[in-house]
Amino acid sequence: MAITKEQLESVEERVQNIVSVYEAKEDCLLQILHDVQADNNSLSEAELIQVARAMDIPLSRVYGVATFYSMYSVRPRGKYVIRICESAPCHITGAQAVIRAFEQSLGIKMGETTEDRKFTLEYTSCLGVCGVAPAVMINEQVYGNLTPAKVQEVLATYNED
Amino acid sequence: MEFFRSHVLVCSGVNCSFKGSRSVRNALVEEIEKQGLGQEIKVVETGCFGLCEEGPVIVVYPEAVHYCRVSPGDVGEIVEEHLRKGRIVNRLLYRGEAFPKAVQTWEQIDFYSRQKRVVLRNCGLIDPDNIDEYIARDGYEALGRVLRHLEPGEVIGLIKESGLRGRGGAGFPAGLKWDFTASAPGDQKYLICNADEGEPGTFKDRLILEGDPHSVIEGMTIAAYAIGASKGYIYFRGEYNLSIDRLTQALKQAREYGLLGENIFGTGFGFDIEIKVGAGAYVCGEETALINSIEGKRGEPRYKPPYPASAGLWGKPTCVNNVETLANVPPIILNGAEWFRSIGTEKCPGTKVFTLTGNITNAGLIEVPMGITLREVIYDIGGGIPNGRKFKMAQTGGTSGGCLPGALLDVPMDIDSLAAAGSALGSGALMIMDDSHCIIDVVKCFLQFFRHESCGQCTPCREGTWRLYELVDKISRLEATMEDVELLRRLSRTMEDASLCALGQTAPFPVLTTMRFFPEEYEAHIKKGVCPAGICSAVSQTA
Numbered sequence: 287m288a289i290t291k292e293q294l295e296s297v298e299e300r301v302q303n304i305v306s307v308y309e310a311k312e313d314c315l316l317q318i319l320h321d322v323q324a325d326n327n328s329l330s331e332a333e334l335i336q337v338a339r340a341m342d343i344p345l346s347r348v349y350g351v352a353t354f355y356s357m358y359s360v361r362p363r364g365k366y367v368i369r370i371c372e373s374a375p376c377h378i379t380g381a382q383a384v385i386r387a388f389e390q391s392l393g394i395k396m397g398e399t400t401e402d403r404k405f406t407l408e409y410t411s412c413l414g415v416c417g418v419a420p421a422v423m424i425n426e427q428v429y430g431n432l433t434p435a436k437v438q439e440v441l442a443t444y445n446e447d
Numbered sequence: 448m449e450f451f452r453s454h455v456l457v458c459s460g461v462n463c464s465f466k467g468s469r470s471v472r473n474a475l476v477e478e479i480e481k482q483g484l485g486q487e488i489k490v491v492e493t494g495c496f497g498l499c500e501e502g503p504v505i506v507v508y509p510e511a512v513h514y515c516r517v518s519p520g521d522v523g524e525i526v527e528e529h530l531r532k533g534r535i536v537n538r539l540l541y542r543g544e545a546f547p548k549a550v551q552t553w554e555q556i557d558f559y560s561r562q563k564r565v566v567l568r569n570c571g572l573i574d575p576d577n578i579d580e581y582i583a584r585d586g587y588e589a590l591g592r593v594l595r596h597l598e599p600g601e602v603i604g605l606i607k608e609s610g611l612r613g614r615g616g617a618g619f620p621a622g623l624k625w626d627f628t629a630s631a632p633g634d635q636k637y638l639i640c641n642a643d644e645g646e647p648g649t650f651k652d653r654l655i656l657e658g659d660p661h662s663v664i665e666g667m668t669i670a671a672y673a674i675g676a677s678k679g680y681i682y683f684r685g686e687y688n689l690s691i692d693r694l695t696q697a698l699k700q701a702r703e704y705g706l707l708g709e710n711i712f713g714t715g716f717g718f719d720i721e722i723k724v725g726a727g728a729y730v731c732g733e734e735t736a737l738i739n740s741i742e743g744k745r746g747e748p749r750y751k752p753p754y755p756a757s758a759g760l761w762g763k764p765t766c767v768n769n770v771e772t773l774a775n776v777p778p779i780i781l782n783g784a785e786w787f788r789s790i791g792t793e794k795c796p797g798t799k800v801f802t803l804t805g806n807i808t809n810a811g812l813i814e815v816p817m818g819i820t821l822r823e824v825i826y827d828i829g830g831g832i833p834n835g836r837k838f839k840m841a842q843t844g845g846t847s848g849g850c851l852p853g854a855l856l857d858v859p860m861d862i863d864s865l866a867a868a869g870s871a872l873g874s875g876a877l878m879i880m881d882d883s884h885c886i887i888d889v890v891k892c893f894l895q896f897f898r899h900e901s902c903g904q905c906t907p908c909r910e911g912t913w914r915l916y917e918l919v920d921k922i923s924r925l926e927a928t929m930e931d932v933e934l935l936r937r938l939s940r941t942m943e944d945a946s947l948c949a950l951g952q953t954a955p956f957p958v959l960t961t962m963r964f965f966p967e968e969y970e971a972h973i974k975k976g977v978c979p980a981g982i983c984s985a986v987s988q989t990a
Contacts, residue, residue, distance in 0.1 A: 315743035373846065374892050414686065428461070
């Protein structure tokens with residue numbers, strides 16, 4: 287699908303502002319992408335093009351970095367990204383049951399986004415909170431010692447808004 | 448300076464935080480004010496105590512009374528009874544399985560009394576956001592001594608003499624690494640602190656940085672002086688936002704005190720530290736991948752040689768050290784190489800910080816002398832296996848480490864002994880698994896991790912991690928033959944020999960160690976077509 291001029295213009299100023307904070311330094315590309323992504327949890331094609339233009343580097347480089355690291359997404363994601371840890375310490379303390387509880391409650395599978403674009407379910411690498419495994423991270427917030435019952439409680443707090 | 452008759456230390460470590468330590472802290476402050484004790488009692492947020500399983504944990508000084516599982520609802524009673532009347536709130540004390548009688552002070556709890564705290568010396572004792580508290584515990588004295596009285600070569604000599612080995616996993620002698628970087632030709636050199644703690648089951652570096660950030664900053668500055676670096680980086684995982692906030696604050700304070708920046712201690716030596724944040728890639732823990740990531744590139748490992756010591760960040764000589772390695776440096780400078788060698792084993796002096804996870808009573812963070820046995824860690828400190836289950840397997844060194852059976856519980860936990868036993872010390876992750884779990888199922892979980900995290904650059908790892916997963920998945924579906932096991936073994940050897948970096952080289956490790964120590968599990972799935980733990984079945988659980 288071809289990108290339109292309007293799409294490019296709509297993100298131009300915001301991307302340029304972010305890039306200028308880092309003085310367009312190449313080694314700041316990861317941080318720039320973090321900041322660009324902060325608004326809607328994903329990186330659009332228009333945003334990637336504008337990052338490449340503002341930094342004066344090839345689009346392939348920007349795209350290469352954006353698709354290498356798992357915290358970035360070039361596919362649209364929900365307002366809340368639920369990142370579930372299925373590393374071994376979480377696995378043996380019940381992560382599978384937690385995954386099923388999220389999938390059933392939201393009516394989507396891992397890797398999918400709800401129709402209202404509110405929640406996305408993803409796997410994450412170890413969150414480093416294995417002392418309270420199994421754990422998930424919803425945007426910036428981490429939840430530990432989860433059980434299927436607690437999943438309902440956690441989701442209820444997000445369904446309020 | 449203000450004086451208080453009591454200090455209430457509230458753990459603000461990441462695990463206690465999720466259990467609500469922040470609201471406990473707020474309730475304490477509010478209740479203390481309400482009861483008019485604000486001038487007498489101070490509430491301090493401190494780093495991880497380690498007993499994460501029992502969190503939120505608070506400790507009341509000067510008595511050092513240790514309360515567990517504290518909720519905001521308990522605060523009224525603690526303030527009224529303990530802080531006002533001096534009566535201990537018995538129901539909140541720690542009760543170990545071996546001690547039905549409640550234990551009062553934290554030194555009395557087995558979990559702490561068997562430990563030796565060098566790296567974690569300040570964790571749980573000071574307010575990590577307050578540089579003065581670090582300084583009051585001899586903080587930055589080692590740096591002062593180094594800058595004023597020692598030549599860079601003497602510092603390297605001291606670290607070499609201490610026998611300090613890298614705590615990130617590889618166990619390379621730290622002094623030697625410094626020496627290589629110091630003697631490499633070049634005016635611009637870099638020091639990097641590797642805080643890209645991605646090994647599943649490991650969370651020591653974040654708790655060191657969150658509990659005592661200045662110990663790492665001081666260690667880095669000493670290392671930078673030794674190798675001749677004027678610029679340093681700390682590379683964090685993108686997921687570690689609390690650590691990043693703490694460190695940002697600590698760096699700011701250190702600069703204000705003149706402990707970072709130009710002309711430190713008036714000696715003319717200048718050094719500063721910049722924070723870099725990753726974005727979710729396990730492979731970036733590998734030092735050359737980490738260097739690429741700092742440069743703003745895809746985190747793919749580089750060919751070695753050249754090693755970073757001669758050509759690292761932007762092609763300049765670079766030394767990459769782990770968080771825990773650097774936190775060991777100030778105590779070694781202050782107490783001497785001989786003191787350090789008196790702890791641990793001959794070839795692995797010092798302590799090791801471990802993270803206990805899985806089916807263990809006291810999941811959390813511990814620091815013990817190198818060479819302590821696995822049995823002591825699991826049963827004396829870890830409190831054994833909960834829910835009346837039996838021990839089945841311990842994985843040392845994280846997901847890329849080896850899996851040990853009950854027969855090897857008396858193996859000493861140090862780099863060389865664990866390697867000789869067929870496993871690895873690695874990053875210090877220790878996952879315990881009880882007999883309700885299946886070896887094949889958990890190996891499949893390890894391999895799922897590796898096939899996801901392989902960066903795809905070299906063929907043995909990119910293809911091998913997927914084929915390993917498929918073969919083990921076949922075993923778990925009870926469809927495999929013994930020829931598949933042979934193929935699994937050959938593929939594992941090929942990956943160990945031919946992969947570019949440690950990710951592909953160590954991914955087969957849990958496969959090989961479980962094949963060696965738990966052959967009966969493989970045979971049951973293949974020859975008898977049954978999963979002894981009753982977890983695997985003909986229908987695959989994960990697609």
